[in-house]
Amino acid sequence: MELTAELAQTAFIQPETAITDELNREKSTDRQTIGTPVIENPRMTCRNVEVFYGDKRAINNISIDVGREEVLAMIGPSGCGKSTFLRCLNRMNDTIPICRVRGEICLDGTDIYHSSVDIVPLRARVGMVFQKPNPFPKSIYDNVAYGPKIHGLTTSRQDLDTIVEDSLTKAGLWEEVRDRLHEPGTGLSGGQQQRLCIARAIAVSPEVILMDEPCSALDPIATAKVEELIAELRAQFSIVIVTHSMQQAARVSQRTAYFHLGDLVEVGQTEQIFTNPGHRLTEDYITGRFG
Numbered sequence: 209m210e211l212t213a214e215l216a217q218t219a220f221i222q223p224e225t226a227i228t229d230e231l232n233r234e235k236s237t238d239r240q241t242i243g244t245p246v247i248e249n250p251r252m253t254c255r256n257v258e259v260f261y262g263d264k265r266a267i268n269n270i271s272i273d274v275g276r277e278e279v280l281a282m283i284g285p286s287g288c289g290k291s292t293f294l295r296c297l298n299r300m301n302d303t304i305p306i307c308r309v310r311g312e313i314c315l316d317g318t319d320i321y322h323s324s325v326d327i328v329p330l331r332a333r334v335g336m337v338f339q340k341p342n343p344f345p346k347s348i349y350d351n352v353a354y355g356p357k358i359h360g361l362t363t364s365r366q367d368l369d370t371i372v373e374d375s376l377t378k379a380g381l382w383e384e385v386r387d388r389l390h391e392p393g394t395g396l397s398g399g400q401q402q403r404l405c406i407a408r409a410i411a412v413s414p415e416v417i418l419m420d421e422p423c424s425a426l427d428p429i430a431t432a433k434v435e436e437l438i439a440e441l442r443a444q445f446s447i448v449i450v451t452h453s454m455q456q457a458a459r460v461s462q463r464t465a466y467f468h469l470g471d472l473v474e475v476g477q478t479e480q481i482f483t484n485p486g487h488r489l490t491e492d493y494i495t496g497r498f499g
């Protein structure tokens with residue numbers, strides 16, 4: 209059977225499983241989210257989220273939770289709205305004048321779009337790491353110390369030193385930079401710069417870290433280090449990662465969400481999504497027939 213052979217090769221599907229599934233199950237083809245978008249004791253809840261750029265709708269009525277101590281991967285073809293949705297989670301879309309967000313997104317039960325919410329502390333609680341490493345044009349030390357200083361986490365130099373060392377240690381960078389803390393962050397390699405940006409996000413004690421294709425500018429060795437780091441950080445933070453690499457999603461995440469043309473088509477345990485997708489569109493994407 210052509211489909212099952214292809215599935216077994218390109219995803220991580222055992223041929224027997226694929227055959228059984230193909231015979232026993234008609235895959236869903238509608239655009240209601242299938243799987244487990246809602247979970248127990250979530251860190252963030254998103255309900256009926258819609259995003260428009262001007263008149264154009266980029267996100268269609270998406271509801272999904274972000275768990276505590278989980279890595280949630282968002283995958284899907286280019287332009288399906290992954291980054292747009294990710295940016296809703298810390299109101300980064302507020303910086304795009306034509307962008308409007310509807311629906312409700314809560315962090316620990318508080319609506320982050322409520323008029324009383326100050327976005328500066330919000331973006332400390334929900335930090336972001338971008339595709340291209342973007343250290344400030346400052347020293348390595350100051351890149352990490354800047355957030356804690358402006359958020360008033362400490363005024364003592366000694367405490368600041370401790371935060372900088374702890375954050376660089378958690379980001380797996382301390383041993384590489386401890387003797388050059390006052391050199392420019394921009395002088396580090398790309399992979400080191402990305403870990404510096406992760407240290408910068410960690411330094412303000414976030415609850416959630418958003419990562420938008422954090423390894424796409426990195427070589428395989430630097431990518432492996434960042435992936436190891438993501439696995440360690442999960443013990444402390446919720447992580448939502450947008451990635452084009454299905455291998456990366458499979459390696460680092462516990463749940464995976466598949467987006468398609470602004471819809472959240474399917475979300476579930478990562479292993480299930482890659483071995484036994486419930487929706488035809490998810491299956492087509494992970495087997496390389498779409499996107």
Ligand SMILES: Nc1ncnc2c1ncn2[C@@H]1O[C@H](COP(=O)(O)OP(=O)(O)OP(=O)(O)O)[C@@H](O)[C@H]1O
Nearest residue numbers: 261266284285286287288289290291292293304306
């Ligand atoms: N600033 C913007 N202004 C207008 N339209 C935008 C803007 N940013 C994104 N869009 C549109 O919103 C839709 C979703 O884009 P988005 O970048 O969120 O998708 P994506 O899944 O992250 O894509 P990619 O994987 O290519 O990064 C696309 O149609 C895109 O053209």
